Amino acid sequence: MSDEHDHHDGDADHELRVSKIRDGTVIDHVRGGQALNVLAILGIDGTNGEEVSVGMNVPSNRFARKDIVKVEGRELSQDEVDVLSLIAPDATINIVRNYDVVEKHRVERPGVVEGVLSCPNAGCITTGDEPVISRFSVLEDGVRCSYCETIVRDEIASLIDT
Amino acid sequence: MRHDHLITSKQLSREDIETVLDHASEIDADPSSVAGRHAETLLGLLFFEPSTRTKMSFETAMKRLGGDIVDMGPVDSSSVKKGETLADTVRVIEGYADALVVRHPKQGAATMASEFVDVPLLNAGDGAGHHPTQTMLDLYTIRENAGLDDLTIGIMGDLKYGRTVHSLAYALTNFETQQHFISPESLQLPREVVYDLHQQQDGAGIREHDSLEEILPSLDVLYVTRIQRERFPDENEYQKIAGEYQIDADTLEAASDDLTIMHPLPRVDEIAPEIDETDHAAYFEQAHNGVPVRMALLDLLLSDDKGIRGEADE
Numbered sequence A: 001m002s003d004e005h006d007h008h009d010g011d012a013d014h015e016l017r018v019s020k021i022r023d024g025t026v027i028d029h030v031r032g033g034q035a036l037n038v039l040a041i042l043g044i045d046g047t048n049g050e051e052v053s054v055g056m057n058v059p060s061n062r063f064a065r066k067d068i069v070k071v072e073g074r075e076l077s078q079d080e081v082d083v084l085s086l087i088a089p090d091a092t093i094n095i096v097r098n099y100d101v102v103e104k105h106r107v108e109r110p111g112v113v114e115g116v117l118s119c120p121n122a123g124c125i126t127t128g129d130e131p132v133i134s135r136f137s138v139l140e141d142g143v144r145c146s147y148c149e150t151i152v153r154d155e156i157a158s159l160i161d162t
Numbered sequence B: 001m002r003h004d005h006l007i008t009s010k011q012l013s014r015e016d017i018e019t020v021l022d023h024a025s026e027i028d029a030d031p032s033s034v035a036g037r038h039a040e041t042l043l044g045l046l047f048f049e050p051s052t053r054t055k056m057s058f059e060t061a062m063k064r065l066g067g068d069i070v071d072m073g074p075v076d077s078s079s080v081k082k083g084e085t086l087a088d089t090v091r092v093i094e095g096y097a098d099a100l101v102v103r104h105p106k107q108g109a110a111t112m113a114s115e116f117v118d119v120p121l122l123n124a125g126d127g128a129g130h131h132p133t134q135t136m137l138d139l140y141t142i143r144e145n146a147g148l149d150d151l152t153i154g155i156m157g158d159l160k161y162g163r164t165v166h167s168l169a170y171a172l173t174n175f176e177t178q179q180h181f182i183s184p185e186s187l188q189l190p191r192e193v194v195y196d197l198h199q200q201q202d203g204a205g206i207r208e209h210d211s212l213e214e215i216l217p218s219l220d221v222l223y224v225t226r227i228q229r230e231r232f233p234d235e236n237e238y239q240k241i242a243g244e245y246q247i248d249a250d251t252l253e254a255a256s257d258d259l260t261i262m263h264p265l266p267r268v269d270e271i272a273p274e275i276d277e278t279d280h281a282a283y284f285e286q287a288h289n290g291v292p293v294r295m296a297l298l299d300l301l302l303s304d305d306k307g308i309r310g311e312a313d314e
């Protein structure tokens, strides 16, 4: 288990700010200000009745400020974790069952993300009607379209195909 | 059976480039050595935007190898007009031809098309992306005139939209070259391209300038491209800026006697006609080199035992 378990580190005082969940996922150590993008990636906007708690700009040991997202009744798929890694590279994912953290892992940046982001370049072949799945290679500080080679460093979340 | 595609100059190593250029030299010296080698071979030409010159050059190359072409014709009269996707078009024409040449206005078009076919596919330009056969004939011309190592080259004009420039600059990082990029600020190399060049060559060989004056005396080759009127909001602005990047006999007073001047053509007024008759001018030779270089590429790609790359990708 990690040395930064929620319930035993300096963040404990702030734990009360975000309610505990019974079954679901806690995405912790999200960079301050990115929580809403995390929800966007997961396609969560509240309209489907999901129970979601968000802590924003919570004081943290690791960063000056972090965000926390807790989603009741939902475990993340590998695809979701891959994209999450692009905007929240330091996040930890806690899978909670019956109030206990049963799995805890750091996100890992994949080499390539397919079919999740759409290319912002209007001149790119992937933006037309072609039967092609978008593909981006993941760079140290951004993503790059495998077709037109456009590099995106900021606002990757805005490319998420919804 | 393995088939290579030619999509970008980035996929080619120094060794691959030399294989192609050496073969082009052999063909240039003795065209009869390959005459008839690809009899019965059909090359499919898919030009989704017009480029008569490039198309004629491919057609000439294929016919000189003994083969023939099948041409999709202008987009206006084809299925594309009815909304057919590129992916469908290449899969249909693949059944008619032994190799395909694709020119398309969208970036990444050739990469995508190559994922749908099993015959060799050559990119003849994909929007603002790549144009690798032009790059190969540029490299061939540079090698013939100045050599590719210990080379100081100036690349001038529209560096932002000029795909020829991007492909060439990238390919040159395989050699011992010092590259100077000369353009108005608004037409500088895209940051993506600068990023790639630095990744490839640690940046030491790359410099950007807004004027030719300071570096002209040190150049072995000056590669000039056209600055297009439509890149500027008004005529005055265009005239003023474009005028600073035109060369004539006066400009060349400061140049080395051995300076080679290249241009992908067509030119408008970037190079004064008075330069045509000087030993500096290599642009018509450059255009002619398109044929032996494309013959070399087609011969390598169409021969089961050759290919242009040391190893297959993916």
Ligand SMILES: [Zn+2]
Pocket: A119, A120, A121, A124, A125, A126, A145, A146, A147, A148, A149, A150, B108
């Ligand atoms: Zn793209």
